[in-house]
Amino acid sequence: MKKFAAVLMSVIMVASLAGCGSSSASKAASGSAPSSGAASSKNASASANKSSANTENMSDKKKFVVGFDAEYPPYGYMDDDGQYVGFDLDLAQAVCDMEGWELVKTPIDWDSKDMELNSGSIDCIWSGFTINGRESDYQWTQPYVDNSQVMVVSDDSGISSLADLKGKTVGVQSASAALTLLQDPKGQKDLADTFAKLQEFGDYNSAFVELQSGSIDAVAMDVGVANYQLKSRGEGYKILDEALNTEQYGVGFKKGNTELCDIVNADLTKLAGDGTVAKLADKYGISDLVCLKAK
Amino acid sequence: MSFQMMLMQLAGGMVKSISIFAWTLIFSLPLGLIVSFGRMSSNKLLGGVVKFYISVMRGTPLMLQLLVVYFGPYYLFKMHIGGAYRFIAIILGFSVNYAAYFAEIFRSGIESMPKGQYEAAQILGYSKNQTFFKIILPQVVKRILPAITNEVITLVKDTSLAFSLAYLEMFSITKQIAAKETTFVPFIVAGLFYYIFNFVVAMVMENLENRMKYYK
Numbered sequence: 001m002k003k004f005a006a007v008l009m010s011v012i013m014v015a016s017l018a019g020c021g022s023s024s025a026s027k028a029a030s031g032s033a034p035s036s037g038a039a040s041s042k043n044a045s046a047s048a049n050k051s052s053a054n055t056e057n058m059s060d061k062k063k064f065v066v067g068f069d070a071e072y073p074p075y076g077y078m079d080d081d082g083q084y085v086g087f088d089l090d091l092a093q094a095v096c097d098m099e100g101w102e103l104v105k106t107p108i109d110w111d112s113k114d115m116e117l118n119s120g121s122i123d124c125i126w127s128g129f130t131i132n133g134r135e136s137d138y139q140w141t142q143p144y145v146d147n148s149q150v151m152v153v154s155d156d157s158g159i160s161s162l163a164d165l166k167g168k169t170v171g172v173q174s175a176s177a178a179l180t181l182l183q184d185p186k187g188q189k190d191l192a193d194t195f196a197k198l199q200e201f202g203d204y205n206s207a208f209v210e211l212q213s214g215s216i217d218a219v220a221m222d223v224g225v226a227n228y229q230l231k232s233r234g235e236g237y238k239i240l241d242e243a244l245n246t247e248q249y250g251v252g253f254k255k256g257n258t259e260l261c262d263i264v265n266a267d268l269t270k271l272a273g274d275g276t277v278a279k280l281a282d283k284y285g286i287s288d289l290v291c292l293k294a295k
Numbered sequence: 296m297s298f299q300m301m302l303m304q305l306a307g308g309m310v311k312s313i314s315i316f317a318w319t320l321i322f323s324l325p326l327g328l329i330v331s332f333g334r335m336s337s338n339k340l341l342g343g344v345v346k347f348y349i350s351v352m353r354g355t356p357l358m359l360q361l362l363v364v365y366f367g368p369y370y371l372f373k374m375h376i377g378g379a380y381r382f383i384a385i386i387l388g389f390s391v392n393y394a395a396y397f398a399e400i401f402r403s404g405i406e407s408m409p410k411g412q413y414e415a416a417q418i419l420g421y422s423k424n425q426t427f428f429k430i431i432l433p434q435v436v437k438r439i440l441p442a443i444t445n446e447v448i449t450l451v452k453d454t455s456l457a458f459s460l461a462y463l464e465m466f467s468i469t470k471q472i473a474a475k476e477t478t479f480v481p482f483i484v485a486g487l488f489y490y491i492f493n494f495v496v497a498m499v500m501e502n503l504e505n506r507m508k509y510y511k
Contacts, residue, residue: 065377070467070474071470071474073474073475078296078304078472078475079475080296080297080300081300082296082300082303107467108461109459109461111459112366112459115362115366118369119369119370119376120369120375121376121377121381203470204474205473205477205479208477209479232476232477233477
């Protein structure tokens, strides 16, 4: 029995040792690079706040829990310092600054977004979230981005229009607005029916590797995401001129949560008025997509 | 993102993965032993219930079990979830699942002990408890260590399933960095992290096995 306890203890010790190792590593790193060090300690305190979100009610600040997909640049992603940033998150921060709320950024598994929202784990979904097709499923704010779904193909594929996709294999992210659109009889189902196959994938890295290797011929995605991917990956890809549709992004609250939705909605109007929205759009390179403008 | 920054982020995620790993072991090993007693119980009802529990735990995906544990309280009882419950649900889900596997390993070890040892212990005046803890269990532990090592190593890799509850263990962070950087490099680094940690786990377990080779 003693030996058995020893097994357990040594396992725990190894675990805690490993923990020490990495925290001292981060300390060392913050010592050598002051700027990134400050950022990482900020990050550490942010995550500490999150973990004690329920136990610590010392501050009277209301918490505003935003659920987002952290694999969705430029709307929400992890930046060079390991912090969550993006157009949507910065906008959410601006709203919180106005209301005196504390923003809690909660990266969620996109497939469980409805469960997270309905169960109250998060207050809203703010993550390049398409309104069209979901109008009656959520409590929406006003639209803030004019998005369109586009097709990305390889430069040398010889595909230049949607009609050229006939008999080709097309990739699309699962649970995405593009997938809904391609399956909707009122949307682009007729087009999708001409494809040899509609291939679902989990993340854009896999999709682009498949595109590069030729196992799929095109990938459907949001134009903002497509721009980011093409900029980051360099030459070799292009966006087809014909878009699949035009649609709009909004912030989605749980159906019936009008109170919170109205506050955020009003703040968005104000933020558009004082130029914050335009400034953030410029920062993330999506100025031509933002539809929330000063009136 | 610099390579150093990426390593730091992944190391931070690794700490979280390891905390899932450690807490799960702390709860599931003792629980597994108790469950194995229930499984071997002469009480038909108790034995049946435990058998059913093990069958469900082994027969359904762990990811599904995690979702049920986390979202279940809300959908069934309209309870408020979120915040600290996220981590509790993960540990609960992992522990209850792994206890079922450990229970069967304990059972195989305990049932492999010859009946003669119990009889000899009884003649020598050992009580039932003494017989189990002083004579049977130490031998059982020696016998089942390789099987336990298997499960423990699987557990390290299974911690990545916590991403379905949006817990930022190493694999979630890896995916996020990969999305931001649009490369697969973080996955390779994450694979190395997992391998190194499992290498250490396997070494510790092998060392323990060697130390338990007394009487040989």
